[in-house]
Amino acid sequence: MKIAYFTNQYPAPSHTFIRREISALEERGHTVRRYAIRPYSAELRDADDLAEFQKTTHITRFGVVRVLLGCLATMVRRPLGSCRALRLASRFASTARGDYILHTIYAVEAMLLANWCRKDEVEHLHVHFGTNSATVAAIAHEICGIPYSITVHGPEEFDRASLLGLGLKAGTASFVVAVSSFGRSQLMRWTDPADWHKLHVVRCGVDGSYRSAPAFGVSSEKRLVCVARLGEQKGHLVLLQAAAKLARQGVDFELVLAGDGPLRAQIEAEIERLSLQRVVSLIGSVSQERVMAEIKRARAMVLASFAEGLPVVLMESMALRRPVISTYIAGIPELVTADTGWLVPAGDADALAEAMRAALCESAAHLEAMGEKARQRALALHDVSQSAALLEALILRGAGAKHAIASLSIDGSGATECS
Template sequence: MRIGYFTNQYPAPSHTFIRREIAALEARGHEVDRYAIRPSAVALKDADDLSEARLTRHLLRAGIVAFLTASLQALFYHPRGLVAAFASALRLARSARNGYVKHLICLGEAILLARWCRDDGIAHLHVHFGTNPAAVAAIAHEISGTPFSFTVHGPEEFDRPEELGLSRKAEKAAFVVAISSFGRSQLMRWIPAKDWQKIHIVPCGIDEDYRREPASEPSTELRLVNIGRLCEQKGQMLLVEAAARLRDAGVAFQLVLVGGGPLKDELERTITRLSLEKTVILAGWLSQDEVRREITRARAMVLPSFAEGLPVVLMETMALMRPAISTYVAGIPELVTPETGWLVPAGDVESLADAMRTALTASEQELARMGMAGRLRVLERHDIAVSAERLEGLFAVSQKTRSPAKRPLPAGATAQAV
C-alpha cells in the first residue's frame, strides 16, 4: 500500500516517534510518502533526521505556482470536491480563534496536498496531531477522496478540543488513534458516542536499536537528566527549584537539561539567580546518539510535566534500564509504575526534590532492579513493529470501506469531477 504521512513540521528533533513509525511500515513492505506543512524550526543534527528531510515535501516550500496550478486543477477536475472543501473549511473555522483567516490558509494548503495525494497514488493519508495538520487533511479529503486518519497525542488537542473541531475531524476521518488509554478517554469526552468505534489505541514505541541495546549497569555518577522542549508544561522551572533545594541541603549532583524552546532564556536567568551554574547544565538540542549517552550517564530521567501525552523519552529511558521520575499526568502512570520509577504530584516541588534525592541515594542493586523492570515493561508494551502492524490493519480496513467512486485513479487516467 502507498501511504502518506503528514504533520505540521517534519522531520523535527522531537518527532523521532514519527520517523520510527514510518520506518516500521516501510519494513512491512509499504511505500510511505512524507509530507509536512513546513520544515523544522530547529536546526537538525541527527543524521536520520537529515536523511528524512531530503525525503519530505513541504507545502510552504512548494511556491505560489504550485498552489495556483493545484487550485486550477481542482476547479477544473473536481469542482464539487472544491465546493465541499470550502464548506468544510468554513465549518471548522466557526469555532476557531482567528478561524476564517487560518482556515482559508488551510484550504489553500489542502488543495495542494490533495493534488500531491492524487498524483502520488496515496491510498491512505495518516496525520500526526489533531491540530492544523488534521484540519488540512480533512479539507483535502473532500477534494481527493483519499481516506485519512490522525493520531492525537495531547495535551494541546485536549486543551482546546472545541476550538480545534476534534469532533468534526473525527467524523470525516476513517479512524482516530490515541496513544494511551488516557488519550482514548479524552477523545471520548469530545467525540460523539456514534464515532467512538473509530478510536483505536496504537502506542508509540521503540525500535530495534533500543531492543538490541545490551544490558548496562547503573550509572555511578550522581547525575540526573531531563530531555524535552524547554516550555512551561514540561515543568523545568520547577525542576530547577527542586535542584536548588537539594543543593542547599548539601546534596552534590548534576542535572542536565537537554533541549531548547521558549523557556531557555528564563531558565538561564533562574540558574544564574540561584547560583546553580555548576549544578544545572543546559545542553541544548543533541543528536539521538548524544541523547542516548546522556541517558546512560544518568541515574534517572526526571520529567516533572504539568501536561503530557505519553512521552517517548520515558520509553527510551526505560529501555536503556534507567528509572524515571515523573508525574501523575495523562498516560504517564500507564508506563511508569512503582517498580520502574517514582511518580509525584504535578507541581509539588517538595515531592519532586524528595524523589530526586531518593534516586541519587539509591543503591546500585535497587537501580538495577528498577532498570530491568522498566526495560521489560517497555519491550512488552511499546514495540514499534507491533504498532505498525496495528496501523497496517486499520489502513487496510479504510480501503475496504472506501467508496468505489473515490478510489485512487489508475496511472495515466484522466481525472474526473467528484
C-alpha cells in the same frame, strides 16, 4: 499499499517517533510518502532527520505562484470536491472564532495536498497531531475522498479541542488514534458517541536500536538527566526548584537538561537566580545518539511535566534500563509503576526533590533491578513494530470499507467524481 504521512512540520528533533513509525511501516512492505506544511524552523543535527528532510515534500517550500497554480488545477479537476472542501473549511472556521481567512489558506493547502496524493497514487493519508495539519487533511479528504486518519497526542489538542474542531475531524476521519488510554478518554469527551468505535489506542514505540541495546551498569556519577523541549508544559522551573532544595541540603549531584525551546532564557535566568550553575548543565538540542549517551550516564530520567500525552523519552529511558521520575498526569501512570520509577504530584517541588534524592541515593543493585523491570515494561508496551502492525490493520480495514462503498456507488448510481 501507498500511504502518506502529513504533519505541520517534519522532520523535527522531537518527532523521532514519527520517523520510527514510518520506517516500521516500510519494513512491512508499504510505500510511505512524507508531506508537511513547513520544514523545522531551526537547525537539524541528527543524521536520520537530515535524511528524512530530503524525502519530505513541504508546502511552504513551493512559491506562491506554484501553490496557486496547483490549487487552480485541483479546482478544475475536482470542482464538486473543491466546493465540499470550501464548505468544510467554513465549518472549521466557525468553530475557531470565525477565522475564515486562515481556513481559506488551509483549503488552498488542502487542494495542493490532494493533488500530491493523486499524483503519488496515495491510498491512505495519516496525520500526526490533531491541529492544523489534521484540518488540512480533513479538507483534502473532501476534495478527493482519500481516507485519512489522525494520531492525537495531547495536551495541545485537548486544551483547544473545540477550537480545533476535534469532534468534526473524528466524524470525517476513517479512524482516530490516541497514544494512551487516557488520551482515548479525552477524545471521547469531544466526539459524538456514535464515533467512539473509531477511537483506538496505538502507542508510540521504540525501535531496534533500543530493543537491542546491551545491558550496562548503573553510572557511578550522581547524575540525573531531563530530555525535553524547554516549554511551559514540561515543568522545568519546578525541576530547578527541586534541584535547589537538594543543593541547599548538601546533596552531591548533577542535573543535565537536554533540549531547546521558548523558555530557554527564563530557565537560564532561573539557574543563575538559584545559584545552580555548578550543578545544572543546559546542553541544548542534541542528536539521538547523544540522547542515548546522556541517558546511559544518568542514574534516572526526570521529567516534571504539567501536561503531556505520553512522553516518548520515558519509554526510551526505560528501554535503556533506566528508571524514571515523573508526574501523575495523562498517560504517564499507564507506563511508569512503583517498581520502574517514581511518580509525584505535578507542580510539587518538595515531592520531586524527595524522588530525586531517592534515585541519587539508591543502591546500584536496586537501580539495576528497577531498570530491568523498566525495560521489560517499555518493550512489552512500546515496541514500534507492534504499533505499526496495529496501525496497518486499521488502515487496511479503512481501505476495505472505502472499496466496499465505492463498489456500491458504482453498482447503484454510476461512478462518483473521486472513484
